[in-house]
Amino acid sequence: MVRSPRLKSKPPKKPLRLPWRDILDVLALGTWSAMLIRYWVGGKLLLLLHPDYAWLSNVAAIVLIFLASSQVVRLFKARRRTVGKTGADLGHVTLLPPSFSSALMLAVAVFGLIYTPRAFASETAIARGISDSLTLTRSQPQRFARAADPAERTLIGWIRLVNAYPEPDAYAGEPVAIKGFVMHPKEWPENYIMVARFVLTCCAADAYPVGLPVKLGAENSRSDYPVDGWLEVKGEMATEELDGRRQIAIAPADLTAIAEPDNPYEY
Missing domain, CATH: 2.40.50 (OB fold (Dihydrolipoamide Acetyltransferase, E2P))
Incomplete structure (x- = not known):
C-alpha cells in the first residue's frame, strides 16, 4: 500500500498591523505645517511674531511638509511588519511613549488650526x-x-x-x-x-x-x-x-x- 505524501499546510498569515506610530508622526508633521501655512497665508502670523522672525516660521512650514512627505514615501516602501518593536528593540528610553508624544503634538496642531489669533486689547x-x-x-x-x-x-x-x-x-x-x-x-x-x-x-x-x-x-x-x-x-x-x-x-x-x-x- 503506497502512502500518499502529506501536503504541508501553509502557516496562517498574520494580520497586517498598521504602523500607527508612523501614521501619527505623519499626521502631526502635516498638521503643524498646515497650521503654520494657514497663519502665513491668512496674514495672522504677524499677530504672533515680529516680522524679522516670520521667515523662520515660513521655512519651518516648508521643512515640515518635506518631512511629512518623506515619511509617507518611507511607509509605502517599507515591508510588512510581522513583529512589532518591543522595548528591548529601542535604542533609547523616553519618559513618554513615542505614540503619546506624537498624539500630543497632533492635538496641539489641531487646536492651532481651529484657533484664530486675535490682537491684544x-x-x-x-x-x-x-x-x-x-x-x-x-x-x-x-x-x-x-x-x-x-x-x-x-x-x-x-x-x-x-x-x-x-x-x-x-x-x-x-x-x-x-x-x-x-x-x-x-x-x-x-x-x-x-x-x-x-x-x-x-x-x-x-x-x-x-x-x-x-x-x-x-x-x-x-x-x-x-x-x-x-x-x-x-x-x-x-x-x-x-x-x-x-x-x-x-x-x-x-x-x-x-x-x-x-x-x-x-x-
Whole structure:
C-alpha cells in the first residue's frame, strides 16, 4: 500500500498591523505645517511674531511638509511588519511613549488650526501694565532720529522721543497724528482717555503696551469712544497734570473711529 505524501499546510498569515506610530508622526508633521501655512497665508502670523522672525516660521512650514512627505514615501516602501518593536528593540528610553508624544503634538496642531489669533486689547494691557514711557531696559535700544515733521511720528515714535527727553513743555504745540485702541484708565478724570498699542520685540509672549493720554473737549465724553475701539487721533501736544505729575497729553482736533489695522502692533 503506497502512502500518499502529506501536503504541508501553509502557516496562517498574520494580520497586517498598521504602523500607527508612523501614521501619527505623519499626521502631526502635516498638521503643524498646515497650521503654520494657514497663519502665513491668512496674514495672522504677524499677530504672533515680529516680522524679522516670520521667515523662520515660513521655512519651518516648508521643512515640515518635506518631512511629512518623506515619511509617507518611507511607509509605502517599507515591508510588512510581522513583529512589532518591543522595548528591548529601542535604542533609547523616553519618559513618554513615542505614540503619546506624537498624539500630543497632533492635538496641539489641531487646536492651532481651529484657533484664530486675535490682537491684544485693553484687558491684556491692564494685566501687563500699561505705561506711557518706554524704558530702555525692556528692549534693545534703537537708534532714534527726530522726524522733521512731528505729524509723521507713530505712537511708539512719540514714546521713544519722550523717553529720551521727558520735558513735556518741549513738545507743546507740535502736531500729532497717531492710531491706537482706546482705554479708560480708572484713575484718570472722565475727560481723559488713553490711546494705546502693543510693542513686539520678538513674539506675542513678550508684547507690552504703551500709550498716550488724550484730553477730551467739553462736547465729548468717554462713552463716545468705547474701550478697545480703534481711533485715529489728530491734534497737537499739550502739557497736562495727571497722576500728580506733569506730562504730555494730546489735545485732539479730530477723533475718527477706524477699523483695527491688519498689523496692530508696533516695533
